[in-house]
Amino acid sequence: MIYLYTPRLAHESAINMKIGFLNTGFPKITLAFVLVIIIVIANVCFNYYIIRKNKATIQEMTEVINPYIESLEEFNLMVTESKMYATNWVYLQNNVDDKKSLDSLHKKRYPKLKKRLDEFIIAFHNNKDSRQLVSDSLVEVFVKFYRLIGIEKEIMRTLVSFDDYENPAKKFLCEELVESEVLPRTDSIMKKLNSIIRSNRETAVAMKAEIEKDSSRMTTIMMAASFGLLVFILMAVFFISNGIREPVLRMKSIVQQLGRGELPEEKIEAKKNVIGDMVSSVNALSDSFAQTSTFANEIGKGNLNVHYDKLSDNDLLGNALINMRNSLRSYSEDMEQQVKERTHEVIIKGRKLEIAYKEIRDSINYAKRIQESILPGNEMVTHVFKNSFIFYKPKDVVCGDFYWFGQQGDEAVIAAIDCTGHGVPGALMTVIGNSLLNQIVTSGGITSPSNILTQLDKKLHETLKQHGNIITNDGMDAAVVRYKLSKNEVTFAGAKRPLYLFKKGELIEIKGDKSPIGSFGHNLHKRFSEHRISMNTGDTLYMFSDGVQDQFGGDNGKKFMIKQFRDLLTNIQDLPMPQQATRIEKEMHEWQRDYEQTDDMLLIGIRF
Template structure:
């Protein structure tokens, strides 16, 4: 046996090693690429956000300075009265001061009234006291100024790419307003040539950066021919777009959707795979809001991360697996197989009724516990063999006494519950009293146990009749106690407030239940109920209804309508103290049948899927009762629930009350 078990263990160890090694290799091959893709995606997202921060940090400072310049009171006043020499001197000093802080140390200012254009740069080539030239609305190169006065409310950025000078400059144009009137445009020019060379042309191998405008035109890319061609093209339709570098229609549609998402601002970063210039890239893009550009980082994953890079990790994992399997095998053989072999010999002696065995008990583990158990078993088997009949007789007597005590306790409990049912039936209205107040009615009251927490109540007042149906917290004996408490509190509420307004009765009953049953906030029990109250005045063809979590169903001409209750339970801690329940007035009672029902019917599971009976099925059922006499509709309720439930037990207490006015 020992040789067989050892051989099985060696075979199992070999199989485990081969299986685990194969699974590790397979998992490495299958799961490694998604990990590489995930790392590449994280790198792409971080890289594109870094480039975005670099661009925005560069531009936003210039925009803030230009906005502050446009908001200068001196500049505004000079634009309003250009002839004032004192203001002009102050304004030019202001402009020269801002020039020192602009990154490229230049500024411009154009006045709407005169069209005068002032400009100065780092080299002070131009006399700041004289305007450089005058803008004219009919001159094409001056159209930007008049378009801004007409269309722009705060500021805009204009990109100026000079093919011959090989420069890229952004002009920050800010509207100057004086008391709401546009009186000029000021700003600065920001040279991005060196910055873009550093970002776009100096990126590391496997990483390409491309800048696009909102229409997908290429504004910056590693291939300068695209930039030069777009700078020469005056019309946007003739410019080279990113879509011109994509081969398949699927890639074009995918890129267009991500461009649109960035433009709408639904996502901060868009990351996806795409083929550009016939090469597969992982693309990650962000929107440069101030420039109106989108910046995309194109990652050539095989050059950045390759699955083969992690091959030494796979080798190390296989080596560690081999070492672990060997150590486990050695440990199992030493700590389990050898002690089990000794136990096997001892068990063989016990099977031959030799109970005087010497079992090894030196190990303080499960094997040692097993050895001690074998020793105890040997002693017990010897004792049981010698005293079996006495032990059986003693145990039989003990079980008989315990069974008699259990039957007595069960009988006492059953008697108590039966007595509680008698008391509860005494609290609820008797059939004769029901028929005296509502001659035409149907009642189904079926607790889940012998007693339950669903209730009904009818009474007559000097001016009319009242019907109440309620579903209290819990079922069984606790539910029955709730019913008796609520019945007493309901009668008290009817004496405290006018019984002709069910909404006031609900408000008062809510306060009474909370004070009586939920006065202790530390109690784990939160008791309450769902309830519906109807009041029918004697001399009016109308009915007043108010409900707290319980609807009323009205059938007329074979169709059922539902009046929804307030979605507030009654008496719970969370129920507002002074909540005003909705008062529903129902007129034209002749020919109508009214139904109130607890959720024991609606929530009863059944059918093939075990779904609740539900309100829609309940409404259809009520409509099917149109031609059935009211006194026979209770049988129909029992029948439809029995057929729907099938073998499933009743889930909750249920009460069903229908009546004609």
């Protein structure tokens, strides 16, 4: 009989498929199937609701809350920068970059940041559903910061030129504004901002916790739905197990062909002793899988010579595995050769880098020995200045600070020099400076401190070609003292470095001239003034670079500052000079803590 496939038959077949979708022949399984569908739909709806809710919350955190908190943190950092720039305006006369940064902060950065924060405030007040993240505290911070800006602008108007910095009244007024106004107001603003930031972060954490709670709830429901689905599957397996005989008979021929490693092409009727036939087929299939597994494990271990017996000439899987082994063997041989070549190249390059690093390190260590050799020995200094110390602490292996000592008859000259930079560049400048001082004092016989500085500036310009077409800012800050033994008299001249003198326990600061040695941009024909002081027994003088006062440390990571340095020298006046050096080293170690050393440190103390 021949059956024609017509549109009517196709329609009836489609109807039967729709009916058969739920008509499993097992009412209990059908009921379980319906329940599973209901559970799945409910789970999908609930998860959709949770996902939409979490998406809205995450969007709010991403687009509103987190940007707002980041703006507050930027405001907090800006307050800190404002304090630093204002302080540097007062204490660092030549720090042009910080001055420009403070002016830019007032005119550009802060207005732009405040405009962004105002937009957040307006958005929060207009959105009734948004969490309340803005309070009157932020407005109060704006008012305080405006007042702080007013004080900083007063400092900026007061200290404009070099003459303003040399005016004691203006300098003291601005220092007082920094200590009594800028620093306290900054701390107050930062505490308020930190409180606002902390409150907003707590709100963000709460929102995050809510998202996690919803996600946990969604996970629990999904697990419950999965458990229900598993129960349904177990029920289906249990109730359908009695109807598997026909499928097993149809699978018999397929299993037998798979046992030979062949793909089934035709259907064979069922035979008697089905279980026995299935066992035989499964055993054959199991053996095939076992051999394939062993082969794959050996390949994974790198044994590309492992043997594989095909089940038959038409064993598709066996042929594929053998081809894979042969390809891997060829590829492995090529890669092994490439690895050997690359390894050889890496070893050669590594040895070259090791040699280069050792040469550079040896060169720097040799430069250190050279630099140490040009420094005067302690016995030379203590032969004249018996009660003295030299605190010398380089930042790197080699140093940009150095001290010099020489004697011409009844006169002894000692100098503390701070060269441009530190490390290797600074060390090169120290070698130049030491050589020039030897020419000026030892060879030229010049002992006048002002003439020494003048000649040092002239010769440094000539050495670095600063009068020609080459422009450089390399230079030195220097303090030079001549001690006349017969008169017990000290003569001082300084290039941007002062001399601290203690007479009867009172600190006297003798400022040096504000022109450095060398450095393009200053007058090339400089004159340096001299100061003569008669020394009495017990008088103490100090010459130093700026490395001590510029060192960061303490509880808040601030600079040591010149005021704290003066207090330290005052507090140790009752100590002998060797103990002073020990005390200073201890104080700097405790102040520095884990902070990196900022600059080279040099301090010379002499008691008469």
